[in-house]
Amino acid sequence: MADKEVVETSEAQIAVHWKEEECVYPSKEFINQANVKDETVYKRFDLDNFPECFTEYADLLHWDKSWDTILDTSDAPCWKWFVGGRINACYNCVDRHLEKNKNKTAIHFVPEPENERVQHITYQELYVQVNELAALLQDFAGLKAGDTVTLHLPMTAELPITMLACARLGVIHSEVFGGFSGRACADRIEDAKSRVLITIDGYYRSGKLIDHKQNADIAVDLAKKDGQKVDKVLIWQRYPGKNSTPTPMIEGRDYIINDLLKDYRGKKVDPVPMPAEDPLFLMYTSGTTGKPKGCQHSTGGYLAYVAGTSKYIQDIHPEDVYWCMADIGWITGHSYIVYGPLSLCASSVIYEGVPTYPDAGRAWRIAEELDVNIFHTAPTVIRALRKIDPDLPKKYNHHFKHMTTVGEPIEPQVWRWYHEVVGKGEAVIVDTWWQTETGGFLCGTVPAIKPMKPGSTGPGVPGIYPIIYDEEGNEIKAGEGRAGNICIKNPWPGAFQTIWRDRDRYVSTYYARYCKDKNSKDWRDWPYLTGDAAMEAEDGYYRILGRIDDVINVSGHRLGTKEIESAALTVMEVAEAAVVPVADDIKGVVPDLYISLKPGYEPTDELAMKISAGICDTIGKIARPRKVWLVSDMPKTRSGKIMRRVLGAISNKKDVGDVSTLANPEIVDEIQKKVSG
Ligand code: WTA
Numbered sequence: 001m002a003d004k005e006v007v008e009t010s011e012a013q014i015a016v017h018w019k020e021e022e023c024v025y026p027s028k029e030f031i032n033q034a035n036v037k038d039e040t041v042y043k044r045f046d047l048d049n050f051p052e053c054f055t056e057y058a059d060l061l062h063w064d065k066s067w068d069t070i071l072d073t074s075d076a077p078c079w080k081w082f083v084g085g086r087i088n089a090c091y092n093c094v095d096r097h098l099e100k101n102k103n104k105t106a107i108h109f110v111p112e113p114e115n116e117r118v119q120h121i122t123y124q125e126l127y128v129q130v131n132e133l134a135a136l137l138q139d140f141a142g143l144k145a146g147d148t149v150t151l152h153l154p155m156t157a158e159l160p161i162t163m164l165a166c167a168r169l170g171v172i173h174s175e176v177f178g179g180f181s182g183r184a185c186a187d188r189i190e191d192a193k194s195r196v197l198i199t200i201d202g203y204y205r206s207g208k209l210i211d212h213k214q215n216a217d218i219a220v221d222l223a224k225k226d227g228q229k230v231d232k233v234l235i236w237q238r239y240p241g242k243n244s245t246p247t248p249m250i251e252g253r254d255y256i257i258n259d260l261l262k263d264y265r266g267k268k269v270d271p272v273p274m275p276a277e278d279p280l281f282l283m284y285t286s287g288t289t290g291k292p293k294g295c296q297h298s299t300g301g302y303l304a305y306v307a308g309t310s311k312y313i314q315d316i317h318p319e320d321v322y323w324c325m326a327d328i329g330w331i332t333g334h335s336y337i338v339y340g341p342l343s344l345c346a347s348s349v350i351y352e353g354v355p356t357y358p359d360a361g362r363a364w365r366i367a368e369e370l371d372v373n374i375f376h377t378a379p380t381v382i383r384a385l386r387k388i389d390p391d392l393p394k395k396y397n398h399h400f401k402h403m404t405t406v407g408e409p410i411e412p413q414v415w416r417w418y419h420e421v422v423g424k425g426e427a428v429i430v431d432t433w434w435q436t437e438t439g440g441f442l443c444g445t446v447p448a449i450k451p452m453k454p455g456s457t458g459p460g461v462p463g464i465y466p467i468i469y470d471e472e473g474n475e476i477k478a479g480e481g482r483a484g485n486i487c488i489k490n491p492w493p494g495a496f497q498t499i500w501r502d503r504d505r506y507v508s509t510y511y512a513r514y515c516k517d518k519n520s521k522d523w524r525d526w527p528y529l530t531g532d533a534a535m536e537a538e539d540g541y542y543r544i545l546g547r548i549d550d551v552i553n554v555s556g557h558r559l560g561t562k563e564i565e566s567a568a569l570t571v572m573e574v575a576e577a578a579v580v581p582v583a584d585d586i587k588g589v590v591p592d593l594y595i596s597l598k599p600g601y602e603p604t605d606e607l608a609m610k611i612s613a614g615i616c617d618t619i620g621k622i623a624r625p626r627k628v629w630l631v632s633d634m635p636k637t638r639s640g641k642i643m644r645r646v647l648g649a650i651s652n653k654k655d656v657g658d659v660s661t662l663a664n665p666e667i668v669d670e671i672q673k674k675v676s677g
Pocket of ligand 1: 285330331332405406407408409410431432433434435436437457530531532544545546547553556557558
């Protein structure tokens with residue numbers, strides 16, 4: 001870390017090191033139909049052709065005005081792509097497909113209740129809905145290019161419609177994952193300085209109609225206390241014309257979008273030709289301090305990168321039915337449910353609910369019904385489905401040509417099940433490694449050209465040049481069998497531009513660590529630090545081992561341990577809190593929470609439950625600890641620092657090492673007894 005912060009237990013340290021696997025090759029059928037089968041792609045994207053190579057992606061889009069400069073490095077390390085160009089993201093994802101494909105389905109919305117009809121929204125219909133909403137946002141909410149707006153929307157078609165309406169106007173959207181609490185939403189409203197919040201009254205999750213409106217009330221109240229006033233809350237109805245929330249409306253602040261839209265029937269708004277470098281959206285992600293970071297993504301570079309990688313890596317053709325089961329509230333959904341697939345005129349599936357509702361066959365029934373041929377999910381989902389019934393997918397008649405995995409390392413045996421049972425041995429698998437910050441894929445395979453290797457992501461995708469450094473900044477070479485900090489040598493158009501309103505944190509977190517010259521305007525001096533540990537095999541394939549900082553990746557969702565600790569500390573009885581990552585069969589990694597109480601409080605199960613509930617209220621259910629261990633004291637150094645390394649070893653049933661130098665070595669034994677039962 002830039003500030004040389006030492007993290008005592010990181011995911012990378014608990015990573016399982018599985019052995020190097022044999023490669024698996026794509027079928028002839030796949031290769032014959034692939035978008036990219038010409039091996040010169042790697043040559044074309046060679047560093048010698050950098051940055052010109054990326055115009056190949058930009059040329060997939062419609063530009064209102066072409067760029068003057070491909071890459072401007074004058075404000076290093078804030079790289080600027082396609083400077084001088086003007087482009088509208090909504091136009092590229094909607095309008096330009098109308099001429100040839102207006103009657104084609106853009107979005108298949110699959111409600112969670114299985115008796116509700118799937119909505120097939122054509123590009124024409126999407127165009128109409130996006131325009132009407134854009135008109136409403138402009139005229140009723142007074143939003144214009146450069147404003148920010150916070151969205152707290154779950155997985156319904158209204159989410160991409162809202163994003164695209166914002167993009168049409170040049171309004172910067174900041175979508176907060178629907179499962180996040182009102183508190184988490186408030187923090188992001190405050191940071192983004194949004195005066196409009198767009199939400200929905202309710203949505204289905206595991207068979208329950210969730211009251212989502214209540215989160216909006218909490219978010220607006222807390223944001224106000226933090227200094228950001230929201231004047232308007234715009235609320236979609238899950239069932240148009242019907243109210244799905246018992247939470248009352250607040251006069252003069254809350255408005256039902258479906259009612260307002262009646263005044264905007266058939267209204268059109270011209271897409272605003274935005275400077276390529278203007279932000280398209282913010283996406284908050286966990287960092288090493290408690291405060292989430294607003295990753296600012298550009299319009300032109302970002303859209304070019306997600307269009308290019310959707311086409312080359314995910315092999316999306318306009319005639320494909322593509323289903324990514326991630327949530328649009330995360331970067332995967334922004335890039336590879338909405339902007340990538342729609343810019344290529346594919347049909348993108350949006351499923352409202354959980355993959356196992358009402359049973360583990362749901363995903364395969366959806367795939368069968370909609371003829372999905374490209375499928376995209378995370379290892380945590382694959383592990384869960386395999387555990388419930390490893391033979392179930394065989395009973396369904398779905399056929400995939402391509403499957404993506406993303407978010408966490410996938411164990412080779414899980415990979416093989418995905419390949420043989422889910423993919424019926426027909427589909428290629430691409431293990432894509434990337435981050436919220438990077439906008440699109442960093443590593444993975446061009447599927448018709450490179451073989452798959454279970455458990456490894458692959459080499460850098462075209463135009464991405466990873467490098468692994470040791471702590472001293474020496475390069476660790478391929479095949480050395482040593483892990484180190486994986487960085488990217490060069491800029492790329494999908495990379496975030498900065499942390500919203502915090503350039504210093506952007507530079508110190510991502511670029512200071514291995515910077516060769518802080519005054520340099522040459523990108524070669526500024527390797528990008530990803531924050532992951534990795535190993536590079538002889539053949540240039542990378543295996544990602546996990547985070548090197550105090551971020552943990554639960555079911556592919558990033559959480560800061562500091563974030564969880566601060567949430568625990570808001571519970572009155574808590575004196576100290578420490579979170580450590582624990583390896584988990586299904587979720588990859590889960591948080592274990594150690595708590596010491598203020599004097600005078602008894603460690604009871606009720607109190608442990610109260611702390612756990614407090615964390616869910618503050619962050620959301622995804623942050624719920626595996627266990628809350630109430631301990632009489634934390635293992636500490638003589639200077640009073642909590643030794644998370646020792647707690648991490650205990651939770652992972654590993655050797656705690658030498659603890660004799662601790663201020664209170666006897667506590668280790670006590671905690672160990674408690675944890676091992
Ligand atoms: C991890 C999700 C192993 C990694 C797109 C990274 C992965 C973090 C993989 C980013 C993969 C993502 N193999 N680990 N294929 N993909 N990760 O920002 O630790 O939610 O830094 O972006 O997930 O998570 P984020």
